Amino acid sequence: MDPHTSVARSPFSSVVQRRRSKSYRQSYRSYVGTMSHLAYTPGFTKRRLTTCRLAPKRCSTAEMNPEQRALLVREWQLSYVTPLYRFQHGHLKTYSRQLAAFLVSERQQGVAAEVGLESTLRVTFTLVAGMAQTEEEADTVFIKIHSKTPLAPPDDPQKVLWSGWLTCVGGDPDYLRTLPEDFVCLPLFCSGGTEGLTALVKAWFQRTFDCCFGRLEINSVNLQWLAALWTDCHARTSIKQLKLVWSLPAEPPMEVIYAMHAQDTSELWRSVRQPGLREEEDDGSVGLEEVACFFKGLKSHFYRHFRVELSAGRLTQVSTALGSAKHGGRIKISNSSYMITTLTLLTECALLKMPI
């Protein structure tokens, strides 16, 4: 019945009404209800795939504040987070106290209470300014867990046991506008520290803000995007070398590490990126076909020399001087200049992976 109605309606209305404000997520849900065919994915999926991205923009190092510098220090494990209910940026001190109390009580569960020289925990929530790209995005929140021994002098540097941050950089403005009032969207969660503490922090967030966490893996197409975007930056900031790690399904499983000089990759990238394009005409966007062509060139070069077809395997890691990304969801950003671009891509991955 439904397909007939939609087909019959179009000749009657000569004006196609495009509804800009309706949430496409709501219509996706009702659409799935009416039609479910084998191998018939709702049209929503087609819109999600980005075929064109803006070329990386450099942000100068002088503008970075110390909090942003803290994000460059280590390798982070990524997860996605659903929107947080009633998270207020003004109440960060309260949240720090609540989280510290929660962690201490979880630790003491099942252990006989003792008065002693146990080290206590201190939690700090800080705002990292300057990362949000539009006014609809929430500011990044950085969380640190210190351990504090009661007998140490007050100005002793405290050991950081765990750190993590929640962020939204360059999120889809249509989606952010359709969220209800009380929800704050910070879809990317990066954690660095022990697994136990990570799980406890996630449990506290789930309890307090009614959100869900999940593993975020970077699939091979996004790793290719990262490699291409980083190579594009070579003209302005040297990437030193482009290293790709592939895993091939041979018996025993073979790992191929393919490292190239930055100069060679940059020349290949320039030749792929519209041969004959002059510097002034560059409109600053990178297409998916260019990335695919770039990788086809790299793989065919490898095949010509070693007779190993890399398409049969999976790309598991990409690293340059600007950062490194692994398939399992680990990311390290080494250079502050192109941090925003990398985070925009990762935020988009998180938004796509998030269950609706």
Added chain:
Amino acid sequence: MSVLRPLSKLPDINAASVLLVENEEDFQQKLAGVMVKEKSVMVKVRLAKSLPLPAKNEQNRPRIDLVVFLINLMSALSLQSAEASLKHLGQGYFLGKVCFMVTNARHAALPAERMLAVRKLASGLRCPLLYAEDQTPDGVTNAAERLLVILRVAAGCVPMTTALFLSNLTSCIVPTEEEEQQNLDFDA
């Protein structure tokens, strides 16, 4: 010369032959083992890694009723090899005698672009696209049963039904932008 044609040989009575093309040569063995056990029709299964088929077997080869391309979605090479093999298939096959079967469609690490590319390929050629699970014996049996349904029709063993007729009902569809917009506007 090296192009496979559907009607160049005479058919056998109550027999059907299928060609399974797969780059990894793994799933096709399992499928073949299940499909030859069929009793109602005598099924002959030919296995190939890619087309064109070697010329030296040309004399002994029976008439191929159905060509199935088995694509493993986790490997980009699988899809590329299937696309390259399509060029060596005669036009007569695309009237219902070609079928695509993909495995690993639900894998967590699958890039969505590859799935969309396979669906566009199948819908552009008006061929059915089947999803299979190849790791368990049950999955292999189910996949073989579905292929046998199409094979029986393609070989002419089902009265009043032709391969073209069946492919019109089962072919893969990828809607264009305008159709999607109409379908989404429906629930306003």
